[in-house]
Amino acid sequence: MARLVMKFGGTSVANIERIRNVARHVKREVDAGYQVAVVVSAMSGKTNELVGWAKEASALHDAREYDAVVASGEQVTSGLLAITLQSLGVDARSWQGWQIPISTDDAHGSARIQEVDGTALMARLDAGEVGVIAGFQGIHLPSGRITTLGRGGSDTSAVAIAAAIGAERCDIYTDVDGVYTTDPRVVPKAKRLDRIAFEEMLEMASLGAKVLQVRSVELAMVHQVRTFVRSSFEDPDAPHMGTVEAAGTLICDEEEIVANQMEAQVVTGIAFAKDEAQVSIRRVEDKPGIAASVFVPLADAHINVDMIVQNVSSDGRYTDITFTVPTADYERAKDVLTKAKAEIGFETVEGATDVTKVSVIGIGMRSHAGVAADAFKALAAKGINIRAITTSEIKISILIDAAYTELAVRTLHSLYGLDS
Amino acid sequence: MARLVMKFGGTSVANIERIRNVARHVKREVDAGYQVAVVVSAMSGKTNELVGWAKEASALHDAREYDAVVASGEQVTSGLLAITLQSLGVDARSWQGWQIPISTDDAHGSARIQEVDGTALMARLDAGEVGVIAGFQGIHLPSGRITTLGRGGSDTSAVAIAAAIGAERCDIYTDVDGVYTTDPRVVPKAKRLDRIAFEEMLEMASLGAKVLQVRSVELAMVHQVRTFVRSSFEDPDAPHMGTVEAAGTLICDEEEIVANQMEAQVVTGIAFAKDEAQVSIRRVEDKPGIAASVFVPLADAHINVDMIVQNVSSDGRYTDITFTVPTADYERAKDVLTKAKAEIGFETVEGATDVTKVSVIGIGMRSHAGVAADAFKALAAKGINIRAITTSEIKISILIDAAYTELAVRTLHSLYGLDS
Known part of the structure; x- marks a missing residue:
């Protein structure tokens, strides 16, 4: 039975x-x-x-x-x-x-x-x-x-x-x-x-x-x-x-x-998180081990880091690193980095707490090209500025100004045919 | 330790x-x-x-x-x-x-x-x-x-x-x-x-x-x-x-x-219980097995019986049996007995709910004569009528009218030198 x-x-x-x-x-x-x-x-x-x-x-x-x-x-x-x-x-x-x-x-x-x-x-x-x-x-x-x-x-x-x-x-x-x-x-x-x-x-x-x-x-x-x-x-x-x-x-x-x-859905849902803050470190020396020098002190301080964006440096010497932390840990994260400034080697640490992470989720996107591009285009058409992007096989996360949260979520929800 | x-x-x-x-x-x-x-x-x-x-x-x-x-x-x-x-x-x-x-x-x-x-x-x-x-x-x-x-x-x-x-x-x-x-x-x-x-x-x-x-x-x-x-x-x-x-x-x-x-106390304390009722069966035929014929039906009805007094009959033919039950079971106990009247063989069942059982307790009374007699004398001097008496090695229980409870307890407490 x-x-x-x-x-x-x-x-x-x-x-x-x-x-x-x-x-x-x-x-x-x-x-x-x-x-x-x-x-x-x-x-x-x-x-x-x-x-x-x-x-x-x-x-x-x-x-x-x-x-x-x-x-x-x-x-x-x-x-x-x-x-x-x-x-x-x-x-x-x-x-x-x-x-x-x-x-x-x-x-x-x-x-x-x-x-x-x-x-x-x-x-x-x-x-x-x-x-x-x-x-x-x-x-x-x-x-x-x-x-x-x-x-x-x-x-x-x-x-x-x-x-x-x-x-x-x-x-x-x-x-x-x-x-x-x-x-x-x-x-x-x-x-x-x-x-x-x-x-x-x-x-x-x-x-x-x-x-x-x-x-x-x-x-x-x-x-x-x-x-x-x-x-x-x-x-x-x-x-x-x-x-x-x-x-x-x-x-x-x-x-x-x-x-x-009958036909696989490409995107299953749109999630969003308002309780994250953005931290950006400007003009970090682009050398091996630099990511560790930034994130080990944060881990030691028990600060959970979520999105991490590090781009290839344009001049081969300096880069910017952006990541998000829980809003409650924002000030503490900046303190930790400021104290480690000498070891890390960067120009400034800045950030924002009035940001939202919007995520497009769907196992179907594995086999579909252009899902991310569609999102960027739709958000641009509404005049929503994208602060940072991270992606995985089944997810695209986009960091935007908090004021645009509802507009962005509704836009993406319609874009991927989720409206009932 | x-x-x-x-x-x-x-x-x-x-x-x-x-x-x-x-x-x-x-x-x-x-x-x-x-x-x-x-x-x-x-x-x-x-x-x-x-x-x-x-x-x-x-x-x-x-x-x-x-x-x-x-x-x-x-x-x-x-x-x-x-x-x-x-x-x-x-x-x-x-x-x-x-x-x-x-x-x-x-x-x-x-x-x-x-x-x-x-x-x-x-x-x-x-x-x-x-x-x-x-x-x-x-x-x-x-x-x-x-x-x-x-x-x-x-x-x-x-x-x-x-x-x-x-x-x-x-x-x-x-x-x-x-x-x-x-x-x-x-x-x-x-x-x-x-x-x-x-x-x-x-x-x-x-x-x-x-x-x-x-x-x-x-x-x-x-x-x-x-x-x-x-x-x-x-x-x-x-x-x-x-x-x-x-x-x-x-x-x-x-x-x-x-x-x-230094010297053993004869009586340790005086206890009393007001929640018992007295049941008396009059003119029970005095023959072997009579006690069982009375108390088995009560036990079958889950009625707890406490004091039991049965005296030797004076004429060899009839006796009276008195016992106490919880007041809450008093009416039920009388019903049980009335229903079993034919088998038991007695004249009347009567009783009272306004009674108190007063008990004199002390291990010292094992080795002291006259403890009970002292109690009876003291209660008589106060005009308190004794309805029934039972005794064990270390206890004398006396059933009296409830109205005399406090007087009896105080009298006995003084009698045995327990007052502070």
Whole structure:
């Protein structure tokens, strides 16, 4: 019998009424013949309450104890959902991370899953019981201590469980009904994608589409877990809810997308990030090792660098280097570079915080020439100045003035035929 | 190095400020050279919140899931106290029931402890680390499920841990500062006992002194765990807090009491219970098996019978039987008997709910004649009518009209020299 993982976040289990709604979603899939494992987050607000207490107890708290405290939130929800399922006549039991076990490393507070032993869980699923798994938590087996996976960890739990039990699909129920071609608040004509490739979703997620945590998408890609993003607030018994079509967005392998499309889409979506700042170093001496001399001090200061643009120097002696950093680290990044000025050797460091990175994403662009050129032409026609460009196989990122964000996103959305 | 168990209830850990106060109590004992294991309850109110959710999810909830939900309360407190201890420079870690493990039977919701494996805990105590143990919870090892011990279970956890690690003492911190000779609200001259024997405390606890759960006292008696009841609201660093003298009441073996007293006290305390009702069956045929014919139907109806008085019949044919039941079961008890009237064979069943059972307790009365006679004489002198009497080796229980409760308790308290 096919297995299914269903994951529900904090707002979906915020109170008993909503937990009852979740239970109806689960019952629908059980009635449809699936063996179901459900992964739940803590009731919304509870994790913050627990974190608040831990901080009040001590600003410098032991991450192992922090984990013991905050993991309790998911424990509560798992038990409550199991009780609610039973009240609907669905056989169910709760599983804590240590009971499965979901073994992790000992990086408490942001542990990484090392192995999920699905044996015991599958035996109970085979016996017709729904497994309700506390998300976000695991166990460091050598020490026997409870670990947590960090923010968004329940998505990762769900994907890891799905991989361990060979689930047909991992359904992520959330407060949006899928992944859109871009932010619908910026482009009302944005449309929900039926399918998106793992690689594309990774770019969408890391570029600001907040639907899924990057690490859960990475895990899904590595283990080829078909992950379905859908809304938890719809009527659980609406006719379309039992189908993958028309109910959300399926994140899957490229081949499955190709197989389901008459003609491949070149561009899948337009993402944008407003929280990056541009730093430019002028007249850097163009010699071997110069990039390292710039970026090692920034890495040492734990500043994440995103876009990096270094052009070939025109005179063979000097070049300019431009990159982006989180806006919050902008001043610190300039300080770090100014202090290292003697070692690096440059004229000035300047930059801007009122910039936006707009990205065009699509696996189809691998086999299509001119995608980037089309973008540059369209932006130029609207009088939008391009500050910097970086590209990868499936992505073109363009840095522009923040004031032009909406105009640029709408222009590109139309350009690539994404408007509904 | 000597080991010490310290237990703190829900009101003592109700918020971070109080948890900090608890941590100071612990630090005092660590500084005094003890290896310390602390047992904590859930923050007051939290267990009720969790129970409320479980009930809202389903009135008929699975006790295994109920346990997973409510055990989370103690998990939170154990982590928070460990964090707080660390902030005071005390090395500490939290232990859940399953981590120790505290193994129980599978009577979820009111599980009984079967074994506490103190090996891992003692290794860490030996290494100088304070163990903070989530009370109230355990694990049913064959199934790997979380269990809870029922109301007052944290006291039982503390005593069981103390027995497992061979602790010198188990300190129960509570909202009273010890065990009194009687209820101070009734007798302002009641005084705190320095010591009380296990057997006496069992009688005091089951007779209405609400300081400790009966089962934790039973466990302490069986394993000879010296249990010290003291207040958690005193200044942790007050000079007398480091001593057992003058800080609370030690529940211990009879021999330790004798060794610490110039002259043995005959009576230790006066307990009373107002929530019992009297049932009398008149003119029961006095034949073998008659007691069984009365009390088996009551047991089948799950009615707890306490005092039982059956006198030798005067004419060899008929006798009267009197007993007490919880007031809440009074009408039901009379119904049960009326229905069984033909089989039992009696004339009438009557009774009263406005009665009080007053008990005189003391291990010293084993070796002292006339203790009961003194009580009867003193009560008669005050015009208090005695409805029924039962006695054991260390206890005399007297059933009187409820209106005379305070007068009787005060009279007996003075009679046996207990007034301060």
